[in-house]
Amino acid sequence: MKSNGGLSKQVYIYTVSAVGAFILFTNLPRFRDTSQIAEFLFMFLLVAIGEIAPVTIPHGSGTVSVSPPMNYTVTVLYGPAAGIWVNSLATLRKRDLSGEVPIRLVLFNRGMLAISMFMFAKTYEAAGGVFGMLEWPEGFIAFLTAAIVESLFNAILFASYYSLDSGMSFLGVWRLNIQWTLPSMLALYPLGILMILVAQQGGPFLLTLFYLPLLTVRYFLNKYIELRTAYREMATALSNAIDARDAYTRGHSERVAEYAALLAKELKLPEDRIELIRYVGLLHDVGKIGIRDAIMKKQGAYTYEEYEEMKTHAKLGAQMLSGVSFLGEGQEWVKYHHERWDGKGFPDGLKGEEIPLEARIIACADAFDAMTTDRPYKAKLTLAEAKEELKRCSGTQFDPEVVDAMIRIIDRMIAQGRWK
Ligand SMILES: [Fe+2]
Ligand SMILES: [Fe+2]
Secondary structure, three states, X not given: OHHHHHHXXXXXXXXXXXXXXHHHHHOXXXXXXXXXXXXXXXXXXXXXXXXXXXXXXXXXXXXXXXXXXXXXXXXXXHOHHHHHHHHHHXXXXXHHHOOOOOHHXXXXXXXXXXXXXXXXXXXXXXXXXXXXXXXXXXXXXXXXXXXXXXXXXXXXXXXXXXHHHHOOOHHHHHHHHHHHHHHHHHHHHHHHHXXXXXXXXXXXXXXXXXXXXXXXXXXXXXXXXXXXXXXHHHHHHHHHHHHHOOHHHOOHHHHHHXXXXXXXXXXXXXXXXXXXXXXXHHHOXXXXXXXXXXXXXXXXXXXXXXXXXXXXXXXXXXXXXXXXXXXXXXXXXHHOOOOOOOOOOOOOOOOHHHOOHHHHHHHHHHHHHHHHOOEOOEOOOOHHHHHHHHHHOEOOOEOHHHHHHHHHHHHHHHHOOOOO
């Protein structure tokens, strides 16, 4: 089965590459005069520069570039051959050239791009578009039809590869990796029309203007990403310092952050909430820094007074974080991470939905990690036992909905072989 999949993948990759190469070499760009060659080279360079350093979207969901509308512009103004060459060859990225991407995939991508732009050109022509000039309204309609066909071809060729590579069904790939990119593709079509009109009026050199906003966005986005990385690193360093106070909780905060983020995702919280929960998960026990060593390092059961002092870590942690503006209401979640669904928790004895959802999530993640790691006073539970324990405490200690989500996560992880 596996070797069959591997073989059809190879055949697919080489077929797309070969068809692409055929299209490229049977469509050699021809130019009227040297000034048109200069214009073409300029646009080729503009696309190439845009691709070498694309803007990466936070959360790792891809890159932003103005290449697609730029490539449509080249095709409409300079004809199919020029467009196919720019789309296929000017879009080589740094990692394609550095050997980071295997050469057969680099060739596959070139083939895929050549085929898609070929389809754009053919559709544009068939729909009544004229090369060298975009006219209202026939040209606009032809352009939009052609752009949709190009996007679909690109998406189908890519999804087929991804499906063969991952063993996932074509529809699965479509839903997971393609569907959500289509609206942002649609947003690029009007930009394509605008670029063509600008180049038509003022010459292709004016297209540089479109790069200025892109460069500005890239600069600030990179700053933003650096800043977020710095936050994350600081929070992780602090969480290690918290966990180091207790020899038995090494990695506790990082695991709680991870489980809490998985739970938040499972409960369909928005992306920025998930991000914040991760930070708060890392820092939920920060108040332990203020608890005496004699208590922190104590082996065996606490006395009543010691337990009361230990309990102050929740409120203390929230106070410590009250000046950290980017955590926002996250400090509340730290304060309430030991509240219980039945109102028997601390510090305020909040009940049910009075406790912020995020605090209920962190409470469940926190308890689950305590169950599944060895502690001085008790051995860890197996996953099956931890599941039973979560169910047993559902509706008393924990929010039943959060427990249900945690059980789904555990089952999925077991099914994927990530937990045993
Ligand atoms: Fe705690
Ligand atoms: Fe904890």
